[in-house]
Every structure is written in structure tokens, then in C-alpha cells.
Amino acid sequence: MIADQLARLKIAGSVVVVVKDDAILFARGYGYANVENHRSMTADSTLVRPGSISKLSTGIAVMQLVEQGRLDLDRDVNEYLDFHIPISDRGVPVTLRRLMTPRAGFEGRSFGTLARSLRRITSRSATGNLLDDLLGDGQRTGQSG
Secondary structure, eight states: OHHHHHHHHTOOEEEEEEEETTEEEEEEEEEEEETTTTEEOOTTTOOOOOTTHHHHHHHHHHHHHHHTTSOOTTSBGGGTOSSOOOOOTTSOOOBHHHHTSSOOSOHHHHHHHHHHHHHHHHHTOSSSOHHHHHHSSSOOOOOOO
16 A cells, blocks of 8 residues: 555655554555665665654644643743743744744744855755755655655
């Protein structure tokens, strides 16, 4: 089933892991980590970027801890961290509730730096394909989610 979906969607490879109560119940790689060299995806040694699915997993874990009373969605996250996230320009602290949305409260400060970096990278793009230039060797790795 998974191999068929990878082929249908033209995805090189994927890793599936099922975890319950801190134990891995199932772990398997499908497809290729490197198509050109026919190197298979493996659950124990292929590095896979977590991509957007990590937002869902993190959100579920946060909400479970909220239900247990161990986290508060509206408390300044700095009370939970061993490093400091600055309060926004509007004086509003960053909270878990805000972090679980697309607008956490500190995007504005980072956006200028990101925009300048992207402009600098794209102006030097050798191939005209930014993704290939960023990955270096032309191999693309997908996000899982």
C-alpha cells in the first residue's frame, strides 16, 4: 500500500514509525533515500526531515500536557524555557497558544532578515532553481507531511 502510494505520487521514499508508550511498535523504510544510487530508505539509518507533520505531533503533545495541568496555553513560554524569547514589539509575550498558530508573535522581526537572505541567495542562484542550489547536489529530499 505505501509503496504504491509513493509510486503514484512520485515520492522517492518515506519512513513510517509507530510509537506507543515510549516503545517502537513498527519501523520501516519504503522507496529510496537516493534514487540515483538505489540506496534504500531505512527506518534506523536514513535521516528524514520531519517537515510539517512535526507541528501536528507537537500540538498533540502540548494539548495532552495542558489536559494534565502541566502546561498553560496562555503563560509566557519563557517560564518553560532555558533560553529567552523576546517579547514582541507590541509588548505581548509569546505563548503556547500563539506558537500553535501561524502567527506566534515574532515573525515581523525575523521576516526582514529572511527576506534579505532569500534575496541574496536568489541573486546568486547558479541554476535558476533555488531548491537545487540550496541542496547542493541536485538531490531533493521530501517532507513527511
